[in-house]
Amino acid sequence: MSFSRLAADLLKRNATASPLDLGVMRCWVFGLLFVHYVRHDFAAFARLPTVLWRPPFWLRSLSMEFFEPSRVEALHVAWLVLLAFACIGLLVKISGLGALLVGVILLWFENTVAYANAKDVLIIWAMYALAVLSTPDQFSVDRLLFRRRFEDASRGATLDKGEFFATYFVRAMLALMFCSAAMSKLRASGIHWGTNGTLANLFAAKALTGDRSPRVPGLAEALARHPMWCDVLARGILLLELSAPLVLVSEWARRLVAPSLFVMLASFWLVLGISFPMTLVCFVFFLRFSDEMELPASDRTGFTGPPRVVFDGGSRWCHACVRCFERKAASKSLEFIPADDARADALLRDAHVSWSRGCKWLLLNGDTVYRGSAAFIEMLAIMGGGWRLACLLYLIPRFLRDPLRFRRGA
Amino acid sequence: MVTLGMTRSSGPRAARSVFKMARLLAFLVPVSIQSSYLFRQADGWLFENFSLFSAISKPTRDTRYSTYGLRQGDGTELRLDESAYWAPRDTRYSIYGVRQKDGTELRLDESAYWAPLDLIRIRAALALVARASKDDEARLLGALMERYRVNAERGRHRGPPLESIRIYRVTYDWTAGVDHPTSKRTLLMER
Numbered sequence: 075m076s077f078s079r080l081a082a083d084l085l086k087r088n089a090t091a092s093p094l095d096l097g098v099m100r101c102w103v104f105g106l107l108f109v110h111y112v113r114h115d116f117a118a119f120a121r122l123p124t125v126l127w128r129p130p131f132w133l134r135s136l137s138m139e140f141f142e143p144s145r146v147e148a149l150h151v152a153w154l155v156l157l158a159f160a161c162i163g164l165l166v167k168i169s170g171l172g173a174l175l176v177g178v179i180l181l182w183f184e185n186t187v188a189y190a191n192a193k194d195v196l197i198i199w200a201m202y203a204l205a206v207l208s209t210p211d212q213f214s215v216d217r218l219l220f221r222r223r224f225e226d227a228s229r230g231a232t233l234d235k236g237e238f239f240a241t242y243f244v245r246a247m248l249a250l251m252f253c254s255a256a257m258s259k260l261r262a263s264g265i266h267w268g269t270n271g272t273l274a275n276l277f278a279a280k281a282l283t284g285d286r287s288p289r290v291p292g293l294a295e296a297l298a299r300h301p302m303w304c305d306v307l308a309r310g311i312l313l314l315e316l317s318a319p320l321v322l323v324s325e326w327a328r329r330l331v332a333p334s335l336f337v338m339l340a341s342f343w344l345v346l347g348i349s350f351p352m353t354l355v356c357f358v359f360f361l362r363f364s365d366e367m368e369l370p371a372s373d374r375t376g377f378t379g380p381p382r383v384v385f386d387g388g389s390r391w392c393h394a395c396v397r398c399f400e401r402k403a404a405s406k407s408l409e410f411i412p413a414d415d416a417r418a419d420a421l422l423r424d425a426h427v428s429w430s431r432g433c434k435w436l437l438l439n440g441d442t443v444y445r446g447s448a449a450f451i452e453m454l455a456i457m458g459g460g461w462r463l464a465c466l467l468y469l470i471p472r473f474l475r476d477p478l479r480f481r482r483g484a
Numbered sequence: 485m486v487t488l489g490m491t492r493s494s495g496p497r498a499a500r501s502v503f504k505m506a507r508l509l510a511f512l513v514p515v516s517i518q519s520s521y522l523f524r525q526a527d528g529w530l531f532e533n534f535s536l537f538s539a540i541s542k543p544t545r546d547t548r549y550s551t552y553g554l555r556q557g558d559g560t561e562l563r564l565d566e567s568a569y570w571a572p573r574d575t576r577y578s579i580y581g582v583r584q585k586d587g588t589e590l591r592l593d594e595s596a597y598w599a600p601l602d603l604i605r606i607r608a609a610l611a612l613v614a615r616a617s618k619d620d621e622a623r624l625l626g627a628l629m630e631r632y633r634v635n636a637e638r639g640r641h642r643g644p645p646l647e648s649i650r651i652y653r654v655t656y657d658w659t660a661g662v663d664h665p666t667s668k669r670t671l672l673m674e675r
Binding site for chain 1: 525604634
């Protein structure tokens with residue numbers, strides 16, 4: 075196997091996201107952007123003195139007067155509409171690209187007045203990933219409105235929606251951001267950044283100057299009283315930031331380093347009152363929401379009967395659910411098979427799917443297998459009517475949603 | 485007549501490969517530019533090296549106030565622009581409001597009073613107008629007063645109506661320890 079093939083395999087294995095994952099990520103990113111900026115008054119920047127206008131040299135000819143308050147307000151309204159459309163997935167491609175374009179103009183304008191803030195940069199790249207690098211049309215209103223068009227399209231070859239490119243891109247930019255920050259510290263201060271009480275002094279400065287309101291009052295002062303511990307913390311921060319690129323190549327690093335980086339950013343807010351809300355949103359690209367698997371062409375059963383559900387026969391909760399499903403969805407004809415039944419063994423063997431310990435539900439619908447809570451959500455969706463709203467449960471990350479089946483089954 | 489060597493089925497295939505190549509470029513270009521910031525100390529917008537709290541090295545030309553001391557005995561000058569002489573201390577712009585009712589002062593270093601303007605931006609703006617003109621200074625303080633009023637109307641803060649706004653330069657000193665800080669302030673602007 076060639077090196078490039080090996081590298082490609084390694085990268086793909088570490089950025090597995092399904093089209094549904096991408097759709098849910100789109101919903102979260104554009105939705106939280108809408109919530110964050112709905113009350114933001116961009117026009118306030120247009121009312122500041124023009125002496126604060128600091129465009130880059132290649133845009134010096136553009137005057138601040140161009141961004142008069144009424145024009146900025148109109149752009150803001152347009153952006154909110156586009157964000158709302160992109161969040162619910164109405165005209166996904168157009169609304170996504172529009173939200174990116176108008177968002178870049180507004181955020182660039184804000185960051186050209188007096189000071190350029192690095193906080194907004196990552197969210198722009200997240201919008202770019204969702205609008206330019208991918209087509210996140212799953213989990214969208216478009217799918218409901220133009221169902222026939224999507225069915226016709228999917229009848230052909232499986233379309234590449236760019237989920238790998240989009241998720242890997244945002245993860246790469248996040249990793250580079252943290253690594254750049256660490257390199258910047260090392261270049262400017264050397265290893266002394268983690269050895270001469272810099273962090274303790276920073277905590278003291280923030281606490282004593284009363285700048286902003288930390289979420290945990292008194293914590294910065296308490297930390298500042300222990301310079302040695304602050305040095306240990308500073309070295310930990312440096313190490314963590316330098317190890318950020320590991321999330322791109324290693325599954326275990328992704329599980330360990332990504333949450334640690336998230337906690338570190340959240341701690342800045344708790345201790346120093348400095349928040350990075352939109353950067354934290356980008357961590358959604360590390361989450362999984364769906365648990366579905368297309369059977370490989372060689373393993374396809376060609377079975378066209380009703381969807382079949384394998385459930386944990388030893389769980390009282392599963393039995394209660396099955397009884398409820400059979401009562402309510404008699405006409406939808408889901409076929410339920412307990413996991414300890416011989417038919418389940420044959421089914422799983424035919425479909426080349428393993429029944430892992432602790433698993434409660436598995437749904438085989440056509441040539442797609444759903445596991446765990448995703449199987450349960452799909453079963454509810456198959457029932458139709460108002461039950462389809464259960465799809466909104468996909469918004470909860472899998473790592474929070476899946477453990478419920480263990481507790482309930484106990 | 486010129487004919488292109490393209491069959492009916494190769495058209496969509498060619499378009500797909502062009503699309504894939506364009507997407508690969510759209511992926512690689514921003515990642516490559518951001519990667520270059522790993523090795524250089526330059527802040528821009530959209531591509532950054534995120535140098536927050538990293539004590540960035542100074543550019544080769546810089547104009548600023550400089551502190552010198554005269555040595556006891558020989559009276560020779562000693563430049564004291566090293567932070568080691570002054571740390572732990574911190575000097576910054578601080579915003580105070582004067583209450584309409586009793587004329588007492590109220591410290592306003594909270595983003596809720598000024599949103600969407602944040603304190604870092606306001607301080608950068610104050611430094612810029614201080615170097616510009618009195619008109620710009622008055623215009624900025626007027627804009628700040630307006631933000632304060634608008635945010636109060638929108639329920640973002642419960643600050644009292646203000647008579648005027650004052651900008652102080654405040655120096656904090658915690659040389660004697662975190663529990664014994666002192667501060668000294670100088671009035672710079674008022675409106």
